[in-house]
Amino acid sequence: MPISLTINGTAHEVDLPEDVPLLWVLRDEVGLTGTKFGCGVAACGACTVHIDGEAVRSCQVALSDVWGDVTTIEGVGTPDAMAKIQQAWVDHQVAQCGYCQSGQIMQAAALLAENPSPSDAEIDEAMQGNLCRCGTYPRIRAAIHTAAGKLKEA
Amino acid sequence: MASIGKILRRTFLIGSAAIVGGVAFGVYYVNRPAPNPLKPQEGETALNPFVLIDQEGVTLFAPRAEMGQGVMTTWAALIAEELDVELDDIRVLHGPAAAAYYNSAMLGEALPNKGYDISDFQHNLAEALGVLGKVLSLQVTGGSTSMKDGFERMREAGATARETLKQAAADQLGVDRGLLKTAKGAVIAPDGTTIPYTELAVAAGQIDPPHVELRDPSEWRILGKHHPRVDMVEKSTGTAEYAIDVRPEGLKFASVRINPKLGGEMNSFDASAAESMPGVEKIVDLGNGVAVIASNTWLAMQAVEAIEVDWGEAPYPPETDALFDVIAASFDGKANSAMRDDGDVSVMPEGATEITAAYKLPYLAHATMEPMNATALFTGKTLDIWAGNQAPTIIQSKAAEVANLDTEAVNVHTTYLGGGFGRKGEFDYTQIATKVAMAMPNVPVQTTWSREEDMRHDFYRPGAMARMRGAVKDGKAVLYDGQIAAQSAVYQAMGRIGVPSGGPDKVLVEGAFNQPYAIPNYRVRGYVTDLQVPVGFWRSVGNSFNGFFHDTFLDEMAHAAGRDPLEFRLELMKSEHAPSAGCLEAVREMSGWSGETPDGVGRGVGFCYSFGTPVAQVIEVVDEDGTIRINKAWIACDMGLALDPNTVEAQMVGGMIYGLSAAAYGEITFAEGEVEQYNFPDYDAIRMHTAPVTEVRVLETNRHMGGAGEPGTPPAMPALGNALFDLTGQRARTLPLSHSFDLLI
Incomplete structure (x- = not known):
């Protein structure tokens, strides 16, 4: 079942396992590479994006847990x-x-x-x-x- | 002596070549002709020039990697200064791998002089030795050499291009070239006729470049001033492309696990669980490890973790203590070098007080922010590699070996580097990416390491030990006898690229043997440890441990002599090297150094001369309810000519923070043959709240141009240790300091 996401104001349908972190959805699926992989354990902040305006580590947010609109550096x-x-x-x-x-x-x-x-x-x-x-x-x-x-x- | 200079000048020949719609200029010739990278092979349209002018404008192909040090901008400034174009009007791209981009300055550093006492003759000889760089095809970004290397060549390329374009205009207008002027990318005739370079480019391609003289620095309008970096907007908008960001059509994503017992074999593996995991497309046997190719990097990482592997043993003692036992034992063997041996250290001057101390420093990881990765596309006949790298020619030949292709069949695409610090001068990650891509021909595959894989498969800064003996008399140092033992990063790295090495390893003792102090009896010996732990070049290399050893012991000697540690150093330095003394005097003034600090505040001074640049630092620490915070720092450096002072300042602050990170928190240890640190929580660094407020002064009195990228790192470690001694009375003889002091984390 594809999961719907709104990223930088654009709707996306993503067909990936639901535990894939938002970081890797953005980078490898949606093609928004401005958000970076640094550690994978929320220890460096390189993957920081906004969900409904809140700064979150996208390496720690599973695709199925994305609770609001996503803004990346490209959307700023x-x-x-x-x-x-x-x-x-x-x-x-x-x-x-x-x-x-x-x-x-x-x-x-x-x-x-x-x-x-x-x-x-x-x-x-x-x-x-x-x-x-x-x-x-x-x-x-x-x-x-x-x-x-x-x-x-x- | 002059003749050496003349010969060398002739070796900097400028070539030009007509290209479609324009002209390309490059410096490509050494003592014996190297293949001209400006002359395309039959059927080849790609060129590797320094400067290319066509209808689109001026493009610089930078043969050095932009890893954060601002090299792209400053090399462009060198060209623009002579070419009379605005910096904004030059497009800068990373040049492809080409033997003609040899690094002449780096091999010049191999001369057995102290650096600061270099004579003009030795300076010329250093340039002559640089010719060897061509023979070895060293297109390397490292050793803080980019500006020294590019300073002459880039300006000559710009000047030659300018005069050739003027000749094209002269021919067109029927006026003498000498009557023409240039400005803002155009040739201007006496009657005001203005012809843009873009319109002269085709004609210029048919003209042999004239001989030119470089402008006097007094005429410079760009160099020596700050200019906004060409990569700044991209890097502030998420649009700068690093290797991990390349997205060729049809890209697949892979991740890798290599034996964590470094250098060990792989006995067997069972990938049955991984094969059925989501997104998995292929399991790859790498011989000493495994990789998984998948539809997504994270899915590849999950699958590669699920492979059960039986790893072979490491080819070195498996525990940290045992490794340091081997390092300590190398003091019992024959010295590899005695690069300094002044006076007679065997005789204790009468009435002098002897002091001794032993020091030990850990292995360190580079921990670049961008984990190791590379992308490869193998067609069976050709190989394309995309990588952030410091050595494209080495990567090219080493990937060709893996793919069983001619070197010319390998194209290396250099992207921005998400940090280098020496790690990306290696070629392991590009060889791995090549092997992975060969398992899926005609499909581009990006192989990204997890942070854990990156941290645990580095070419580490060697663990090192020092035994120091000194003597003071009447408040002065009268004897300094230092011994340093560590694995040789140079021997190992040269071995990896297949170049025989041996003899005295200058790098093992740099930062100790070449410090500008007038001590009458002064010896520094190096001892090479034979161990197979992978070691390599870590920002400032030998200076990264010797800076701490040498300067901390001087601090101990100052205290033994009952002297102010800054004045003690300054007195020994004044007659030996004025620019170094100038740096100490500058930080004394900037920090308001008085030798006294209030309760709860400690200050330490540190100094190291490295890569041609003396750097002095004062660090201030404060005790806040039992927790110690690094509060302030003052830095003074003198690299002779600062081509962009703002970039130099950034490198000095960044270099210091890299050194403070190591001093405070950095340590790689081993258990059962494996590195015990996995990720940033185990290998932390200075962060926003632990970074000191810093002031920098850039001096320009040094006669020879020094480096900027590395010299800020070595003095930070002793300066912090010396400050903690001032605060607590406890002397730090090992790092990291977080083991023995309650530092703010």
Whole structure:
């Protein structure tokens, strides 16, 4: 039985075993590769997406358990029409290898939706599940503060 | 000496070739001609040039891998500076594997000098040795060499292209080339006539490139300034393509398990349970492991886990303690090197105080964020490989061996790397992907390792031990005698690519023998341990352990001498190497170093000269109700010329955090021949809440250009250990520090 999903506003019918994690549905079935595989055990945050606006580790959500609309990095903005948070990432030249940054941006976007002016301590709390082996943390922090400011202006 | 320089300059020849609709320029010639990658073989339309100009514009094929260090952007800047195009107008692609992209700087590092004392003669000789890179076909991204390697060649390619395009315009307009100017991708005549390069490209393809002189740095408009990275928008929108993202038509997904007793055989396996699992299309016997090809990566991972395997034993002692017993025993054998032996360390200066210390550092994994993976398509006659990699020419030849094809029948497509740190200079993962794809000809197959497979099948930073003996007198170091033992990453890696190695292993003692301190009696010896644990190049390589050994012991000597540890180092350094001293002075000023810290605060200084770049760091730790947090860091580096200071800053911070991660938490241990760490919960790293607030200063006084990607890593480990000593009075002689200190996790 195919399972229906709404991803970035588009409906998809997915015919896969129901225990396949959302991460692998997105990457190998739907073809949305912006969401990354890093650990498979919710320890790195590279696979972070939103379900009904909440940041979740897509490697831990089975296909049959997806409880709402899914938003991935591709649904946040595009190279020609970046979201403010993505523009902040570019302005601060955050990425090095860049592999973890989709997850970082999704986590930060959920934080800002909930808390428009996070303090450094609140950023620490929200972002500590997202690993970056290149060590871009100082620039991620700066980009979150910048994005918070831009979002308030809007 | 000058003649060596002249010969070398002649070896940097620029070739041009007419292509469909345009012209390609590249630097391809060494002492003896290498096959010109600009001249397509019969029936071959793909080209491997540095710069290609056609109706579409200017495209740079970067022969170095973008693994996060910003190389694509800075190489483009080198071209743009001489070609007179805007950086935004250059499209940058990864170049295919080609022998002409040899890495000349990396082999130059093999010279037995200390680096910081390099003379112009030795500098030229280093360049000459670089010719060997061509012979070995080393198209390698590593050793923090990309800028040193590309600095001359890329600018020459840009300048030659510019003058050739001007000649094409001169011919068209009937004016002398010398009267023409260039700007923003166009040639401008004295009367204001402007012809875009795109319209001159076809004609330029028919002209022999003229000899050119490079511009003086005072004329630079791009280099030395920050420019937005060309990969930043893609990497902020999820559209950058890593190897794990390639999706050729009809792609299948595979996962793999290789014997966790590393290097051991596979006795037998039973895949009957896996065969009937959802999505499974094929079980593949790899000889030393198994793979499953399926319709989805996760289904492949589930199935490959369900295969029951009888693994053969590991070819090394199966427990960590036994491995370190072997490493310790190598001190009893003959020294492999004594790369520094100044004065006489056998005589204790009269009235001096002797101190000794022993240190031990663990094996370490690279743990790139993107787990190992590669995609392959085997047709029987050709093989295509998509991989994030640091060495495409090696991957090409090693995959050809597996597929029993000519090297030329293998096409390597280099994607962005989701982290490299040295791991992706190996070729095991591309050979595995090749074997898997050969089981399903004419179908592209992507083989992705689980994180557990990645963590447990690395080429690890070798575990290492040091025995140090020193003496201080009247507040000064008068004797320093260091011994270092570890497996040789160089011997092993050279063995894997089939190049004989032997003799003194400079890399085993780098970061110890070549430090800029004027100590009258100063010896550093290396001891090579013979073990079969897979080891390889880990960000900063030998410096990653020697930086800790050498600098921590200096800190111990400073305390034994009753001196401030920063002033103690500075005094020994001033007469030896001014740029290094400048870095220490910079962090002293930036951090407001006074030698005193309030209760509950500890500060440590660390220093290491590596890859031509001295780096000093001060780390501050704070005790918060019994938990210790890394609070602040100050970094100063001097690589001579910083082609993009913003990128250098990012590399310095990132390099330091990579070093702090290892110092605080990193450890690979063995039980029953298998690595005991599986995933990030067992092998954690610095995260947002544990990263220090950091300030960086980039100095530019060094006479020779140094690297940026690795030198930030080595000093972080001793600086943190020294800070903890300042806070607690407890000296860290082993890592990771989380074993002996209550660090914030």
